Every structure is written in structure tokens, then in C-alpha cells.
Amino acid sequence: MERKLVNQLKYYINENVCIQGWIYRVRRLKSITFIILRDRSGLVQCVINNTEFDTLELTNESVISINGIVKEGKNTLNPFEVEVKKLEIISKVYEELPIELNKENLEVNLNTMLNNRALSMRHQKVTAIFKVQNIIVNAFREFLNNNGFTEIHTPKIVKEGAEGGTEVFEVKYFENKAYLAQSPQFYKQMMVGAGLERVFEVGHAYRAEEHNTNRHLNEYVSMDLEMGFIEDEGDIMIMEEELLKYIIQSLKKHGKEYVEILGISIPEINGEIPKLDFNEALEILKREYNKTDLEGDLDPEAEKLLYKYSKEKLNSEFIFLTNYPRKKRPMYTMPKGEFGTHSFDLLFRGIEITTGGQRIHDYNMLIENMKYKGLTIEDYENYLSIFKYGMPKHGGMAIGLERITAKVLGLENVREATLFPRDRKRLVP
Amino acid sequence: MERKLVNQLKYYINENVCIQGWIYRVRRLKSITFIILRDRSGLVQCVINNTEFDTLELTNESVISINGIVKEGKNTLNPFEVEVKKLEIISKVYEELPIELNKENLEVNLNTMLNNRALSMRHQKVTAIFKVQNIIVNAFREFLNNNGFTEIHTPKIVKEGAEGGTEVFEVKYFENKAYLAQSPQFYKQMMVGAGLERVFEVGHAYRAEEHNTNRHLNEYVSMDLEMGFIEDEGDIMIMEEELLKYIIQSLKKHGKEYVEILGISIPEINGEIPKLDFNEALEILKREYNKTDLEGDLDPEAEKLLYKYSKEKLNSEFIFLTNYPRKKRPMYTMPKGEFGTHSFDLLFRGIEITTGGQRIHDYNMLIENMKYKGLTIEDYENYLSIFKYGMPKHGGMAIGLERITAKVLGLENVREATLFPRDRKRLVP
Known part of the structure; x- marks a missing residue:
């Protein structure tokens, strides 16, 4: 299935899509896990049923591929989200991130920023x-x-x-x-x-x-x-x-x-x-x-x-x-x-x-x-x-x-x- | 007067223009001298009255500025030519050219071409x-x-x-x-x-x-x-x-x-x-x-x-x-x-x-x-x-x-x- 960019998803409400990108943030609740996925075009919230997937390996900045259905549903990012049907980790993160990326500002000094360009x-x-x-x-x-x-x-x-x-x-x-x-x-x-x-x-x-x-x-x-x-x-x-x-x-x-x-x-x-x-x-x-x-x-x-x-x-x-x-x-x-x-x-x-x-x-x-x-x-x-x-x-x-x-x-x-x-x-x- | 490019001259028939460029070729006759002037847009024939200008210093590849009138008149280059009213040498050529530029082909070997790029x-x-x-x-x-x-x-x-x-x-x-x-x-x-x-x-x-x-x-x-x-x-x-x-x-x-x-x-x-x-x-x-x-x-x-x-x-x-x-x-x-x-x-x-x-x-x-x-x-x-x-x-x-x-x-x-x-x-x- 051809990958879609996040900023195209609004045209695919109730359709099955493939999206790929980095995990911007993970929030685990009892029965579901929210993932925010980032690609070059933007951010989108994805919803995972914990009984269907093992979400333990999903860490910030891992690269994943998701097949799912675009559902209407307001959140802070978009008037839609993606209900995950298939999930694949393309590249996991091997080491703790030296800088935090999912904050409003990058709170690091210039040298750290350049060392981790x-x-x-x-x-x-x-x-x-x-x-x-x-x-x-x-x-x-x-x-x-x-x-x-x-x-x-x-x-x-x-x-x-x-x-x-x-x-x-x-x-x-x-x-x-x-x-x-x-x-x-x-x-x-x-x-x-x-x-x-x-x-x-x-x-x-x-x-x-x-x-x-x-x-x-x-x-x-x-x-x-x-x-x-x-x-x-x-x-x-x-x-x-x-x-x-x-x-x-x-x-x-x-x-x-x-x-x-x-x-x-x-x-x-x-x-x-x-x-x-x-x-x-x-x-x-x-x-x-x-x-x-x-x-x-x-x-x-x-x-x-x-x-x-x-x-x-x-x-x-x-x-x-x-x-x-x-x-x-x-x-x-x-x-x-x-x-x-x-x-x-x-x-x-x-x-x-x-x-x-x-x-x-x-x-x-x-x-x-x-x-x-x-x-x-x-x-x-x-x-x-x-x-x-x-x-x-x-x-x-x-x-x-x-x-x-x-x-x-x-x-x-x-x-x-x-x-x-x-x-x-x-x-x- | 604002300089015009050679490829614009067709819009200025019978008008006074300023053109500037290199001398591509000079042909001296008894009473008139033909100059072909080259700029980045093309070539144009210019006609000089020998009684009005000293044309001896006009040599190939000198840079000149001409004020003149665009006249209809067919020649091998264009359906017009420029009748020179004012002529100024911006840069003369100080030494004999090491290669001939006004031939159909540049008849030099690669090294000569690159040495004189x-x-x-x-x-x-x-x-x-x-x-x-x-x-x-x-x-x-x-x-x-x-x-x-x-x-x-x-x-x-x-x-x-x-x-x-x-x-x-x-x-x-x-x-x-x-x-x-x-x-x-x-x-x-x-x-x-x-x-x-x-x-x-x-x-x-x-x-x-x-x-x-x-x-x-x-x-x-x-x-x-x-x-x-x-x-x-x-x-x-x-x-x-x-x-x-x-x-x-x-x-x-x-x-x-x-x-x-x-x-x-x-x-x-x-x-x-x-x-x-x-x-x-x-x-x-x-x-x-x-x-x-x-x-x-x-x-x-x-x-x-x-x-x-x-x-x-x-x-x-x-x-x-x-x-x-x-x-x-x-x-x-x-x-x-x-x-x-x-x-x-x-x-x-x-x-x-x-x-x-x-x-x-x-x-x-x-x-x-x-x-x-x-x-x-x-x-x-x-x-x-x-x-x-x-x-x-x-x-x-x-x-x-x-x-x-x-x-x-x-x-x-x-x-x-x-x-x-x-x-x-x-x-x-």
C-alpha cells in the first residue's frame, strides 16, 4: 500500500491508509495507547488497541509504519486520528536520546545542538x-x-x-x-x-x-x-x-x-x-x-x-x-x-x-x-x-x-x- | 541612455538606441565600415561613416558602446542594422588574440581552449x-x-x-x-x-x-x-x-x-x-x-x-x-x-x-x-x-x-x- 503523508490524510476520512514516520510521543493508557506520528508534513494522533499490539517497543523517535483507518475525531492536532490496524517497527531507537525533541523549544545549548545536528x-x-x-x-x-x-x-x-x-x-x-x-x-x-x-x-x-x-x-x-x-x-x-x-x-x-x-x-x-x-x-x-x-x-x-x-x-x-x-x-x-x-x-x-x-x-x-x-x-x-x-x-x-x-x-x-x-x-x- | 540588447532591437526600428558589446568582426570599405557587434543575446551589423569616425582602433573583441538608429535593411544576421551616430571604446584589445573567435568552429585543441577558457x-x-x-x-x-x-x-x-x-x-x-x-x-x-x-x-x-x-x-x-x-x-x-x-x-x-x-x-x-x-x-x-x-x-x-x-x-x-x-x-x-x-x-x-x-x-x-x-x-x-x-x-x-x-x-x-x-x-x- 502506498504511503500517504500526514497532511494528505484529511482527504481519506474513513479510508484505509499507510503512514510512516517517527514516533513523536507515546501515551499508554490501560486499554489503548496514543501515539503521535511525525513525518515531514506534520503530526497525527494514532490510536492503538493494547490487546491487539505489543506497544512496549514503541519509544520516542523510533521509525514505524502504520496501516489504519482515518477516523473523524477532534484532538489538539487535527480533526481526525488514525485507528491502527497494522503496525511495524522499521527502526528502533538503540540508545537514550541525548536531547528531548517533543517540547515546544529545544532546550539545549548551541554546542549540544550542533554535536547532535x-x-x-x-x-x-x-x-x-x-x-x-x-x-x-x-x-x-x-x-x-x-x-x-x-x-x-x-x-x-x-x-x-x-x-x-x-x-x-x-x-x-x-x-x-x-x-x-x-x-x-x-x-x-x-x-x-x-x-x-x-x-x-x-x-x-x-x-x-x-x-x-x-x-x-x-x-x-x-x-x-x-x-x-x-x-x-x-x-x-x-x-x-x-x-x-x-x-x-x-x-x-x-x-x-x-x-x-x-x-x-x-x-x-x-x-x-x-x-x-x-x-x-x-x-x-x-x-x-x-x-x-x-x-x-x-x-x-x-x-x-x-x-x-x-x-x-x-x-x-x-x-x-x-x-x-x-x-x-x-x-x-x-x-x-x-x-x-x-x-x-x-x-x-x-x-x-x-x-x-x-x-x-x-x-x-x-x-x-x-x-x-x-x-x-x-x-x-x-x-x-x-x-x-x-x-x-x-x-x-x-x-x-x-x-x-x-x-x-x-x-x-x-x-x-x-x-x-x-x-x-x-x-x- | 539605457542599453538595449541586440535581440530587442526589432522593436526599435527607426529609433535611437544604445547598444554595447564586443566587436565580432570589422570590414573596412572605402567610405563606410561594417562592424558586427556581439552581446549576450546575439549579433547585429552596425554601419559607420568613415568620415565621421576614426575606425582604426576598432579591432576584433574590443568592447564598444554605440548610439545609433535602427534601420530596416536585410543582411545575413537580421532584417535590420544600426546606423552609428556615436561610438565609444570601453576596452580595447591589448594583445593579439590567441584564438580566432569569428569562425563557424573554434579550431583549437582542447588544451588551448582550456588555457584560454x-x-x-x-x-x-x-x-x-x-x-x-x-x-x-x-x-x-x-x-x-x-x-x-x-x-x-x-x-x-x-x-x-x-x-x-x-x-x-x-x-x-x-x-x-x-x-x-x-x-x-x-x-x-x-x-x-x-x-x-x-x-x-x-x-x-x-x-x-x-x-x-x-x-x-x-x-x-x-x-x-x-x-x-x-x-x-x-x-x-x-x-x-x-x-x-x-x-x-x-x-x-x-x-x-x-x-x-x-x-x-x-x-x-x-x-x-x-x-x-x-x-x-x-x-x-x-x-x-x-x-x-x-x-x-x-x-x-x-x-x-x-x-x-x-x-x-x-x-x-x-x-x-x-x-x-x-x-x-x-x-x-x-x-x-x-x-x-x-x-x-x-x-x-x-x-x-x-x-x-x-x-x-x-x-x-x-x-x-x-x-x-x-x-x-x-x-x-x-x-x-x-x-x-x-x-x-x-x-x-x-x-x-x-x-x-x-x-x-x-x-x-x-x-x-x-x-x-x-x-x-x-x-x-
């Missing part, structure tokens, strides 16, 4: 996080596919990937030394120049950062885009704004159920996202909050203060900071005047979720800027070659999937939005 | 390969999203990833030794047991294989799925058959243009894909082709002969081989009798494009089988834990994205369907 995922408040993450990544792809972008898959084992930084993981690649890519930056630029013009990638990026914070991962999913034939970084910010509005719409359309489970509200973008020049931001931090210890970049406190400012004064949870200092941005960033750049960060709820900007498209200017950054031209030969053969004006951006998920859901630690996080101390499960 | 991609026959690849991967996701699957992103830096094989790349992970994941196998099984029931992932997989063949890559994109509450591997084969039919439909719907450029025909699945027991296949190879040198697995010659057999006798380009020998399949494969397994390969046009099967869901049986395979139980602690807490019967499969793309398009070498291949000798670009 496959088990903690069974809790609906944890599942909901990753369902929301799915909606975000699907909306990202859908929006870009609708806007003429081509999805690409670029290598993560690279020889030239260092972008001038040192925080790279080393890979032994046969007799050679290679690295894990810190971003698909060079490859997505190359694919713009390859005539695809507009490309995106959803793939892993690696940063061998030593520090262990609640917002960094050493392996994360980067949602990258890059587009050619722009005027300047303004076109990228417009594209991102439309993209974020699309993601928000998608969350409203497909995420209602999960948002309710998590008890959060979906962020709004009202009109245009405000833009603030980096230097103006420094002025505001000084003037409004007496914060003067910054040099060339923001720190987490500054990001939080600017969020406060943006929310209170500009009525926005999002804010673009533009024109970051040239000395702090990577060598491919298009300079603006002597000290600035055609670049931006997007802050959302007090954290940077995007870095983007216009890139240098002129070969000679790029060489100049690499020298300014003290880089060795010869190390970037393959990347540079595409700039010799006609490169359009272009730019792009990247959003960290785990980070945006965490911030949308108001999670304190980015690891909560990561199935199997990799950090300074964590390599398993 | 970003440039060779500009040829429409190369672009078309990756457009087809996009359709395949989108159809894969779409079909699975429609069938209750959840997309997952699992780590590629792993401690336990070795599945019993030795062909792994080593990563220096701070003070620890780690590896690049050979597949998401363990994680996707864990996520089935985590209650998601049906999961898929499109992500990189790594094999440190020493041999350099036209069908292997050391880094490739694996399209993986895993599903719970199955009866046996038959359910996985049914799912794959439906998936492949969906991909084929999608190619017919969205890929017509590219398939025509490449001059190929899309494969067909008529009715059910035939199934052949592995032992029966050995019999056929012996009886029909006098091939008797196989032990436990097929070699490339056997795969080709079975394709011949399948095509001639069973009228199918696809064939499932089932019941592979237990000693040759990984430890998580559900045994079938003493020597067989509930597993399958799918051969397509003489090459294995999928490996799949039912997995062991019972904790004790899994321990037994790991011992049978000579594995150290302690090395798999995290993977094993999920089997203690209720695991449904489950199974899954994986398709190599580059390999299926190559076979659908009739490409000889899988590298042609890989943007930036990584192989025994190749680590750049």
Missing part, C-alpha cells in the same frame, strides 16, 4: 530555519535567472586564489600546493568577460580566519553575482535592492508557516534603501555617538550604531555604505578619486551582509592598482589575461547565505543557520 | 554547452523541489569523509588534518534521518584519482539526492527515470536554440528504462561479445558493449544495471543475498552517469557490514550516531553534472563541459 534538526523550530534558508536561496536564483544571469560553477581548488590575503586553507594537490578559494571573485569576473555578461554562483567559500566569533564561519555558502555593462556601482546597488525585495516577497509567499513557527516577522524594504557615504558615516558616529576610534573600516560596534541611526532616523533596517577607502578594499576595486572607491557594503540589522562594488576593467589601471597594493603581478597571470582582450565595465556583490538567514530570523549565532558549521574548533560532525 | 567561451558553440548545463541543473532542482525534496548545503571540509577509499585530498585545517569530501553521502543520509526525508545537493565533490582520462575530473559538480521511506532501490530508479524525463522535457522546452547551434539531438526515453541484473550483463558480454575478463565491475569496454546491446536489442540509450556485487560496493550499500546488493548504475551512451541504491538503515547491520569491509568503526562515530535514533529505509543516487552534460551533447571529453577543470595536471586557470 541530525537529531536536533527533527525539532520543527530547527527545521524551519533551513526551510527559510531554502526559500532565500531559491529566490536568489529565480530572480537572477529572470534577469538574464547565467549560473556558473567555478573551482574551489585554486592556485591563484589569494586575492592578496593570507587567510587561506592549503590543499595538497598531488605534487603541487593549492588553496581553497576565498571567493569566486576572479572566476566570476572572467565569466563576465567571457561574454556571459551576467553570472551568479551559489557555492562554498573558505576563510582560514583564526578568530571564532558568532558571525564568522570558516566554510560558508556565498551567493555571488557579477554583471557587465554597468555605469558604476549604483547599478549593482539597484540590482541588489530589487533582489532583496524579491527575496522578501518570496518569504511572504512561501515562508508563512515557518515564520510563524519561529515567531518572527519578515523584514520590510520601504522605498529605496538609504545610502550613506563612508566618510559621512564616520562623521555621524562621531557626532551622534561620540565614536572616534575607527580607521578605514567599521567595527562591530560601529555597525550596530549605524543600524540604530538608520532605524531611528531613516526608518530602515537596511543601509548601504558607499565609497569605502581605497587602502582597505581589494585590488580589483574601482578607485574613486585618490582615496575612495566605487564600492559599498550593505548593513542589515547591524551586520554587513553584502560587500560589492564596481571593479576595474582596464588592464593598465588594474596593473597600477596591484602595484599600489604591493602585489606580485606574475601571481595573477591567468586572471589578468582576460583584461587584455576587451573587458566591459562591470561589478558585483556577494551575500553570505548563512549570515542573511540568521539575520532575517533574528538568530544570535550564524552557526544556527549552518547545517554543519566549520569553525576554528569544529570539524565534526 | 574565458576567451574561448565567447564562441557561441562553447557558450551553448554551458547554457545546456544550466538547463540540466535547473531542471534537476525544479523536479526535486516539486517532489518534496529540500536542498541542503553540506561541508566539503571533512574529518570522516573517506568512505573507506584512499583517494582524498588533504587539507591543513589549523592544527588538524582534514580532507575534501568525496561526496555528500554521509551528510545526505544524516539529513534524511534528520526528518527532512528527501534531500538534494548540487555541490562540488573531490577525488584525488591519479589517472587522467577523458571522463574523470578531480573536482566535479555532483547532483545528489537521497530519500527516505522507500521500499527498495526500485523506488530510486523510478525517481531517477522521472527526473531524467523531466530534464529531457526541459531541454526540449528551453534548449532548442543551443541544441541547434551544437547540431545535436536530445536523447529520448521511450517508456521504461530497461533493467539488467549485473550477473546477466556479464552473461551477455560473454555470450554476445566474447568478453570474459571482468571481475566484480565493468570496464569502459564492457560499458560500451552494453550500450551497443541496449541500443540494438532494447532500443534504449539508457540502461540500468542492478545488483552489483557486495564486495565492490561501499559499506553503506544494502546487501542482497550473500553476494549482491540493492544497488544500480545507470549507463547512458556507454558510460556510467549515476550510481545509486538502497542504503543500510539498521544500526547493527551497518556495523556488521563495516566490519565485513574491514573498516574501523571508531572512525565513523558521527555518521553512525544517527542510526541509533530511528532511521527510515532510504536510498539515493548521484549524477555528475559535467559528465551528463558531455554525454547529452556528445562531447568526447568531460573537460569540455567543465568551466575550469581540475585534473592530474591542471590547476589553472
